[in-house]
Amino acid sequence: xxxxxxxxxxxxxxxxxTEPAALEGEALTRARASVERLAEGMRGVERLHxxxxxxxxxxxxxxxxxxxxxxxxxxxxxxxxLDVAEPRPSVVRSDERSHxxxxxxxxxxxxxxxxxxxxxxxxxxxxTADLAAIEEAxxxxxxxxxxxxxxxxxxxxEAQHRRRVDSLRLESxxxxxxxxxxxxxxGEGERTVLRLSKLRRVxxxxxxxxxxxxxxxxxxxxxxxxxxxxxxxxxxxx
Numbered sequence: 001x002x003x004x005x006x007x008x009x010x011x012x013x014x015x016x017x018t019e020p021a022a023l024e025g026e027a028l029t030r031a032r033a034s035v036e037r038l039a040e041g042m043r044g045v046e047r048l049h050x051x052x053x054x055x056x057x058x059x060x061x062x063x064x065x066x067x068x069x070x071x072x073x074x075x076x077x078x079x080x081x082l083d084v085a086e087p088r089p090s091v092v093r094s095d096e097r098s099h100x101x102x103x104x105x106x107x108x109x110x111x112x113x114x115x116x117x118x119x120x121x122x123x124x125x126x127x128t129a130d131l132a133a134i135e136e137a138x139x140x141x142x143x144x145x146x147x148x149x150x151x152x153x154x155x156x157x158e159a160q161h162r163r164r165v166d167s168l169r170l171e172s173x174x175x176x177x178x179x180x181x182x183x184x185x186x187g188e189g190e191r192t193v194l195r196l197s198k199l200r201r202v203x204x205x206x207x208x209x210x211x212x213x214x215x216x217x218x219x220x221x222x223x224x225x226x227x228x229x230x231x232x233x234x235x236x237x238x
Contacts, residue, residue: 020155020167022139031143034150034176038129041177047202048073048127052082057191071196072217078124079218093218094120102222109228119164122156126170126182138168150176163187 023031042048052071055064069085082092091102096117102109114120118137125133134140134154142153154168168184183193202210222228 020141020153022141023143027143028140030145031140031152032131034143034145034152034172035129035131035134037150037176038170038172038179039131041179042075042129042201044203044205045201046075046204048075048199049202050196050199052197053195055193057193059188059190071194073124073127074218075128078121078128080120080124080127081217083217094123096121096124102226107223107226109222109226110231111228112231112233114233118158119161122161122165123182126154126168127179129179141167142169145176147174149173149180 050071053068057064067084070083072081079095084090089104093100099112122137138154141155144151150172152170165184166187171181181195185191
């Protein structure tokens with residue numbers, strides 16, 4: 001799916017072959033409260049920018065694949081961009097109907113067009129701490145809270161989406177208002193961890209300089225000499 005997966009998004013629980021139970025009662029109430037605290041930290045935020053370090057743990061390699069760069073999130077219309085700096089420059093962009101990976105050194109881009117990119121929509125809901133949208137797409141199966149921070153574990157409700165995201169973990173700081181990492185396991189048990197730092201929030205009250213900085217990162221056109229390969233993904237495969 002994603003050459004540089006989102007959600008993306010600190011370690012996950014080991015991949016499980018049994019169906020984990022959803023939280024109920026007091027445990028679910030506490031977990032929802034943690035989501036609301038994250039939502040408080042996103043209130044009034046139109047765009048979020050952060051440095052990221054991503055680790056991809058695959059079954060074929062002993063050491064994880066590490067990439068780093070800058071993450072950009074736009075709340076509406078929903079869009080996430082990863083500007084990868086190392087080990088090789090690339091730009092990954094996902095929204096509710098498309099996913100694109102651009103390699104500047106190859107002058108080539110792969111673009112996937114969806115009738116509805118359900119996985120991207122779900123991950124955007126997670127990154128913006130939209131409780132209603134999160135609970136529509138996921139069951140909350142785990143919650144931890146301590147002096148060092150909070151963690152939530154989610155599992156997609158739809159079995160067809162678990163091939164790409166079998167389980168998802170969010171970690172926030174002690175106050176619970178700043179997302180520190182997002183990590184997920186796919187249906188084959190491979191784990192991806194995305195750690196965030198140096199977060200910068202941009203909202204309607206931000207200065208004109210802050211609002212102008214990186215404002216075109218979400219919809220910037222590709223250079224004219226780039227070869228674009230387009231794939232159309234039927235509903236149900238997104």
